[in-house]
Amino acid sequence: MVSKNIEQEQPPVGQITLPGVLHALSDPVRLEIVLKLAVAGEIACGCFGLAMPKSSLSHHFKVLRSSGVVASKRDGRKWVNSLRKEDLDGLFPGILDSVIAAGHAMRAEEAGRK
Amino acid sequence: MVSKNIEQEQPPVGQITLPGVLHALSDPVRLEIVLKLAVAGEIACGCFGLAMPKSSLSHHFKVLRSSGVVASKRDGRKWVNSLRKEDLDGLFPGILDSVIAAGHAMRAEEAGRK
DNA sequence: CGTATTGTTCGAAAGGTATCGAACTGTTCG
DNA sequence: CGAACAGTTCGATACCTTTCGAACAATACG
Numbered sequence: 001m002v003s004k005n006i007e008q009e010q011p012p013v014g015q016i017t018l019p020g021v022l023h024a025l026s027d028p029v030r031l032e033i034v035l036k037l038a039v040a041g042e043i044a045c046g047c048f049g050l051a052m053p054k055s056s057l058s059h060h061f062k063v064l065r066s067s068g069v070v071a072s073k074r075d076g077r078k079w080v081n082s083l084r085k086e087d088l089d090g091l092f093p094g095i096l097d098s099v100i101a102a103g104h105a106m107r108a109e110e111a112g113r114k
Numbered sequence: 115m116v117s118k119n120i121e122q123e124q125p126p127v128g129q130i131t132l133p134g135v136l137h138a139l140s141d142p143v144r145l146e147i148v149l150k151l152a153v154a155g156e157i158a159c160g161c162f163g164l165a166m167p168k169s170s171l172s173h174h175f176k177v178l179r180s181s182g183v184v185a186s187k188r189d190g191r192k193w194v195n196s197l198r199k200e201d202l203d204g205l206f207p208g209i210l211d212s213v214i215a216a217g218h219a220m221r222a223e224e225a226g227r228k
Numbered sequence: 229c230g231t232a233t234t235g236t237t238c239g240a241a242a243g244g245t246a247t248c249g250a251a252c253t254g255t256t257c258g
Numbered sequence: 259c260g261a262a263c264a265g266t267t268c269g270a271t272a273c274c275t276t277t278c279g280a281a282c283a284a285t286a287c288g
Contacts, residue, residue: 019142022136022213026134027275028133031133045234059275074284074285076286077234077285078234078235102132159265160264175265191254192263192264
């Protein structure tokens with residue numbers, strides 16, 4: 001039996017909902033995660049520069065997975081996370097791209113205002 | 115003094131945040147309100163076919179206003195609500211349009227599945 | 229096998245959110 | 259003025275979220 005639970009958490013395309021996705025993206029920590037994934041493609045959970053306990057990060061990844069935004073797969077002893085970009089683009093064209101673009105702009109502006 | 119409180123609730127463009135907007139849109143009731151506003155342009159609070167008490171509706175409008183998604187103005191004894199489309203498009207290009215399009219597609223699919 | 233690594237799960241505390249009924253404010257109209 | 263209307267505000271309840279530490283599982287490596 002291979003990593004049973006996590007795969008079940010990730011819904012098929014037909015079960016992804018618009019409010020669910022928007023809710024997942026509406027948390028600053030999760031938005032940050034999505035922005036990094038958008039740039040890096042695939043990252044393990046621990047490789048974010050976020051100052052949080054592992055359990056908090058794990059919670060946010062669970063929300064991202066169960067809403068259908070992020071896919072996670074085992075690779076050795078890490079988990080490799082990636083955006084479900086094709087699924088989301090097929091369901092809600094343009095949303096992911098515009099949120100990512102706005103999120104990056106937001107971060108750039110925050111950095112400039114420091 | 116003219117309708118003092120409500121205007122203060124509506125933030126200037128500089129105070130609208132991406133997580134705030136996404137959170138406002140992530141509730142099914144509020145998403146429904148936004149979709150109707152997108153079609154109708156301007157609607158009074160009571161003119162939604164939503165089966166809810168006035169106080170619940172009022173709460174959702176408050177969230178929509180304080181996140182910067184909706185503007186409300188007095189007109190006689192009604193309130194006229196409208197989307198802050200230009201402000202949102204300026205801040206987060208494409209997000210509102212893609213959410214509205216996805217929301218309408220979602221509703222159409224729900225109707226077809228009845 | 230034992231240990232380190234990576235992340236999950238559990239339980240609890242603190243705060244936020246949705247929902248509702250009842251009371252209230254501001255506006256129009258007779 | 260007084261009644262009707264449109265929506266807000268208040269208080270209460272129930273639920274959901276975020277956050278954290280501690281304990282647990284799965285994998286890799288010596």
